[in-house]
Amino acid sequence: MRTDVVGNIGLDVTPAVVACELCSADARHDFDARGFPMYRCPSCRYAFTHPAPGPAQLATIYDDSYFAGGGDGMGYADYVAEGPLLRERGFGYGELLRRHGAGGRVLDVGAAAGFMLQGYIDAGWDGAGIELNPAMAAHARERLGLDVRTGTLESLPAGELFDAVSFVQVVAHFADPRGALEHAAKLTRPGGWWLFETWNCASLTARAFGATWHAYAPPSAVRALSPRALDALTGGLGFVPVARGTPRKVIDARHAKVVLSSLAARSIVARGLEKLIGLLPGATRLVYPAEDVFWALYRRR
Numbered sequence: 489m490r491t492d493v494v495g496n497i498g499l500d501v502t503p504a505v506v507a508c509e510l511c512s513a514d515a516r517h518d519f520d521a522r523g524f525p526m527y528r529c530p531s532c533r534y535a536f537t538h539p540a541p542g543p544a545q546l547a548t549i550y551d552d553s554y555f556a557g558g559g560d561g562m563g564y565a566d567y568v569a570e571g572p573l574l575r576e577r578g579f580g581y582g583e584l585l586r587r588h589g590a591g592g593r594v595l596d597v598g599a600a601a602g603f604m605l606q607g608y609i610d611a612g613w614d615g616a617g618i619e620l621n622p623a624m625a626a627h628a629r630e631r632l633g634l635d636v637r638t639g640t641l642e643s644l645p646a647g648e649l650f651d652a653v654s655f656v657q658v659v660a661h662f663a664d665p666r667g668a669l670e671h672a673a674k675l676t677r678p679g680g681w682w683l684f685e686t687w688n689c690a691s692l693t694a695r696a697f698g699a700t701w702h703a704y705a706p707p708s709a710v711r712a713l714s715p716r717a718l719d720a721l722t723g724g725l726g727f728v729p730v731a732r733g734t735p736r737k738v739i740d741a742r743h744a745k746v747v748l749s750s751l752a753a754r755s756i757v758a759r760g761l762e763k764l765i766g767l768l769p770g771a772t773r774l775v776y777p778a779e780d781v782f783w784a785l786y787r788r789r
Contacts, residue, residue, distance in 0.1 A: 506538045509666065509711075510721050524706035526699075527688075533714035535689045540663050543640070549707055550620050550661075551753040555600065563708070565770070567718040568627065573738055573773070577656070578607020578759070580736075581683055581783070585652055586611060588730060588785060590681045592651030597672070598658035599636045602628025608654070609634075610734045618644055631732075645673040648767045659686050660709045665721065673725045673788075682727055682786040685735060690714035693780035703780070718784055727786035733781050737776040 502525045513531035520526065521537075528535045541549065544619040546587060554563035581604075582594070592614065596605040599617025601624045609614055617636035619625040637644070653672050662668045676682070679789035687703035688694060689712035694701045703712050713721070719729055768774075 494577045498664055500506055503538075507718040508532065508534060509536055509540075510534050510717055512521060515713075519701060521704040522706055524707075524710075526704055529717070529731055532720050533690045534717035535704070535713075536711040536713070539705055540710055542663060546620060546663055547709065552621065552623055554708070554737065555664075564734065568601055569771070571601065573740060574600075574603035575607040575610070575775055577735075578604030578719075579610045580607070580612050580729075581654065581685075582608040582692045584783075585613075585681060585683060585787070588681075590652050594652045595650040595672075596636075596656075598661070599628060599634075599643050600624045602632045602634040602636050604654070604656060605634055605636065606632055614650070615650070624767055640668075642671045644671070644675060646671070647676060649677045650675055650680065650756070651677055652683060654683050656685040659684060659713065659718075660703070660711050662711075664722075665711065669721060669725055673727075673750075675705025676788055678788060680723060681730075683783065684718060685781065685783045686718070687712045688714060688780050688782045690716070691780035691782075699741075700760075701780070714761045715782060715784060726789050728789060729784060730787050731784055731785045734778045735781060737778045737781060738773050740771055757759070 502517055504517050505514045506527055507513075508529035508531065511529060511532045513529050515527040515529040515534070515536070517525050517527040518535070524537045526535055527538050550702070555567040556564065578596075585591075591612065594608050594613045594615035596615060596617040599605050599619045600621065602617060605615060605628065615635070617634065618627070618637055618639060618641055620638070620640060620682045622638050625636045625638040628634045648706060653676055659665055672682070679772065687709070689703070694712070703709055715732060
């Protein structure tokens with residue numbers, strides 16, 4: 489019997505078919521990633537680990553090592569050192585929202601140390617954040633003076649309303665994406681906005697790399713969405729797509745080394761890139777070729 493970290497459920501045999509979390513179609517076991525079964529839905533092109541992590545596992549997965557030490561390849565070598573890059577990214581998304589007519593108060597989900605929220609504020613927003621890791625949330629409050637609470641999205645009181653909710657690189661980590669977004673809807677004003685950035689499992693890059701694609705990284709990243717899947721998930725909650733694109737994604741060499749190191753054992757390309765980027769100073773800025781990541785903007789009906 490195998491005991492998976494995800495959900496602490498012992499499984500004698502991996503089920504061949506499970507119900508898709510988003511559309512309830514039959515999703516088939518496609519491959520294993522890091523020892524975890526990954527399922528793919530043929531209907532909405534959604535990929536996910538089953539079973540998903542529970543609340544107790546999330547606290548362990550996103551402990552301090554995730555933000556300083558690599559977090560098994562999906563974390564950060566030094567999250568705080570990437571602060572300026574993340575602040576610029578938040579500013580860019582704040583400006584994007586304003587160009588579409590959005591403004592007011594934003595909630596940054598998975599705010600970590602608050603850098604992206606600070607970028608939204610630089611772009612003229614007011615707002616708050618929610619972060620599971622206590623040390624990161626404390627950094628945002630104590631070092632940046634930001635309103636970042638410690639907890640899950642679902643822990644926020646439903647009566648507190650925001651004009652926009654930001655989900656940048658967070659939906660892949662939700663234990664229950666539908667439940668999380670149902671609660672987010674209770675926090676969003678009529679006519680409010682949702683902004684996502686996430687990995688695209690229907691991209692050419694994801695299809696070319698298959699099981700070795702870096703975004704298949706349980707127990708941290710336990711799902712990957714296509715634009716079609718995200719449209720289905722948000723549409724069922726009363727949100728309509730407004731705009732979509734690929735971001736100009738900039739990371740530093742420290743972050744790139746962590747990701748490539750986690751892939752080196754299963755990819756000759758990753759091993760070569762790891763050696764090449766290993767020659768660069770950690771603070772070197774690198775533009776990620778972002779064909780396999782997308783941003784999407786939705787508005788509440």
